[in-house]
Amino acid sequence: MDKKFMQKAISLAKKAAANGDVPVGAVVVLNGKIIATGYNKREKNSLATAHAEVLAINAACKKLNTWHLDDCELYVTLEPCPMCAGAIINSRIKTVIFGAFDSKAGSCSNDSVVNLLSYGYNHTPEVYAGIMENDCATLLRDFFKDKR
């Protein structure tokens, strides 16, 4: 786990905000190197599934030419929603590192809606929660403050 990768995810989240999308960014890391990135494009692409994590996972699968991301780590600025938690399970990602908690849709910790990553599906990643939480949450708070 290396904070420089979360820093990169934060810089990607800022690109989402510049498009009017909720600022969430993600990177996939393999052997200490970023192999894929994504940031939320739901509004920009008018696409319900275009969350940062799904875009980063898709890019990683394309890069490695496999749906198995067994040795990969995913860094994401916000706790994944059920769709993204499911995409993490389906791609067999080894480790998930997330920043801010999401009490409304978060699905990767016992403090949010449900912890799908330890629910007994056929894959259980390791999870580090709340890494650089304050920086990640501030991004979101500032975005919604500007919206009001």
Place this chain on the structure above:
Amino acid sequence: MDKKFMQKAISLAKKAAANGDVPVGAVVVLNGKIIATGYNKREKNSLATAHAEVLAINAACKKLNTWHLDDCELYVTLEPCPMCAGAIINSRIKTVIFGAFDSKAGSCSNDSVVNLLSYGYNHTPEVYAGIMENDCATLLRDFFKDKR
């Protein structure tokens, strides 16, 4: 709810099987017409997120040019996994009709792993479970029998 749409989803599932993918097919219906289709392409596309439902939802968003599929129905031959249940929630699909139950990854009924579609997220679709269950389950059984 109209079984002819499930019949179409079954015919799509057979295309997946022909590619060596687990046979799951899905259609999105709006105002009594199919507006988008999808079938599992995980192996074919080497993509962890290429489940039938996600592909059908993506195609529907593109067709309607919005991530809001509020008035749409999704027909799918197999109970959605957590990723696809999350994609259904995120796209605000009104009604989900599924065929076979999935005890290992199914996330849309109380009889499977967890019922995410009534878990208290910000959208709760109506669900019809087990529609043409036998036809849908037979597809899967035959596929796995051939694999062994």
